[in-house]
Amino acid sequence: MKVIKIDKAQFADGYKALQKVYKLFGPVKEKAFYNFKELVDGRQADLSFQNTRLSPKSIVFPQSEDMFTYTLDEASKDANQLKPVPEKNESRAVIGIRPCDAKAISLVRMNFDTQEYKDPYWLNLFNATTFVGLACDSPCQSCFCTTAGCGPYHEDGLDILLSDQTDHFLAKELTDKGAKLMKAAGWKTKATAGLEDKKKTAESKITAKISTDNLSGADTLALYNANFWEDASFACINCGTCTFVCPTCWCFDIQDEVHAKNGKRMRNWDSCMFPIFTVHTTGHNPRETKLHRVRQRFMHKLKYFVDKYEKGIMCVGCGRCVSQCPVNIDIRKISELMNKQASKNICAVQK
Numbered sequence: 147m148k149v150i151k152i153d154k155a156q157f158a159d160g161y162k163a164l165q166k167v168y169k170l171f172g173p174v175k176e177k178a179f180y181n182f183k184e185l186v187d188g189r190q191a192d193l194s195f196q197n198t199r200l201s202p203k204s205i206v207f208p209q210s211e212d213m214f215t216y217t218l219d220e221a222s223k224d225a226n227q228l229k230p231v232p233e234k235n236e237s238r239a240v241i242g243i244r245p246c247d248a249k250a251i252s253l254v255r256m257n258f259d260t261q262e263y264k265d266p267y268w269l270n271l272f273n274a275t276t277f278v279g280l281a282c283d284s285p286c287q288s289c290f291c292t293t294a295g296c297g298p299y300h301e302d303g304l305d306i307l308l309s310d311q312t313d314h315f316l317a318k319e320l321t322d323k324g325a326k327l328m329k330a331a332g333w334k335t336k337a338t339a340g341l342e343d344k345k346k347t348a349e350s351k352i353t354a355k356i357s358t359d360n361l362s363g364a365d366t367l368a369l370y371n372a373n374f375w376e377d378a379s380f381a382c383i384n385c386g387t388c389t390f391v392c393p394t395c396w397c398f399d400i401q402d403e404v405h406a407k408n409g410k411r412m413r414n415w416d417s418c419m420f421p422i423f424t425v426h427t428t429g430h431n432p433r434e435t436k437l438h439r440v441r442q443r444f445m446h447k448l449k450y451f452v453d454k455y456e457k458g459i460m461c462v463g464c465g466r467c468v469s470q471c472p473v474n475i476d477i478r479k480i481s482e483l484m485n486k487q488a489s490k491n492i493c494a495v496q497k
């Protein structure tokens with residue numbers, strides 16, 4: 147894999163060249179926070195950010211997305227027919243996505259791109275996008291990616307990995323899509339150094355941990371019925387922040403919105419933390435208390451997903467839910483409780 151050196155003084159020129167070929171997205175600061183936005187009117191990605199408040203998952207999975215349009219006007223020949231919205235497949239590139247957020251997109255892919263079902267909306271946007279990652283040299287205190295199957299220089303889900311070397315970037319080309327973007331930008335000076343030294347230093351800065359080693363293969367029912375869930379869920383106000391900020395949460399709801407005689411069918415992010423998420427049309431709610439909902443979130447991320455896919459946990463350790471939960475519910479503490487409980491069950495089964 148090629149490593150290219152890009153002088154920061156040349157970065158803006160490459161950027162301009164890219165804007166002719168790609169719709170670009172990148173981190174920008176708005177008020178006190180950074181978030182990923184489409185870079186229009188010559189706006190550039192601000193790569194001095196530490197992490198964004200929301201993950202960039204909305205670039206491939208918009209928070210609200212039109213699926214079909216229709217008219218109820220009987221005078222129209224198309225009355226009452228669902229018409230698919232045109233595909234969005236122009237070339238796009240995300241500049242500066244963090245390795246954890248890119249790995250999260252690979253995890254979400256396991257849900258939207260399966261043998262049985264291929265989600266056309268998610269896949270069109272995913273296939274049209276080139277992911278240019280920016281390694282984390284100053285991780286946040288709440289990050290724990292190195293114990294969540296990821297890391298500050300992790301490469302899964304990326305087409306290019308950039309490492310900031312003060313006056314220049316080193317860019318590691320990881321895929322053909324990445325090579326195509328580098329060519330379009332005109333970045334081609336081969337580097338003599340690699341990314342390894344900075345990688346080791348960055349990894350050593352991450353001291354927070356998630357405990358998951360006993361969860362695979364542990365007794366699911368014993369974990370489900372463990373007595374810590376009541377305490378763990380006590381403070382939750384079911385605001386849904388943890389799921390909206392999470393790069394690996396993929397739940398959505400489908401709704402119709404009608405204005406006069408014209409309507410559209412759209413999907414919107416939803417959250418397993420909302421009380422009405424699982425309400426049946428009969429009025430019965432199988433997850434009617436917050437204990438049920440909090441337990442579902444953690445069991446899904448740390449147990450059901452682990453057993454179903456055998457690819458680790460459904461969390462990349464970005465730390466957003468830890469830093470943004472208004473009542474300090476912390477996945478690292480819950481994982482510890484679950485992991486301890488799981489170790490008892492493994493011992494019980496082995497005896």
Ligand code: SF4
Binds near residue numbers: 386388389419474
């Ligand atoms: S962010 Fe915290 S309070 Fe809000 S739903 Fe999630 S766990 Fe509950």
Ligand code: SF4
Binds near residue numbers: 394460
């Ligand atoms: S569960 Fe929390 S730490 Fe893990 S990926 Fe989601 S937001 Fe990040």
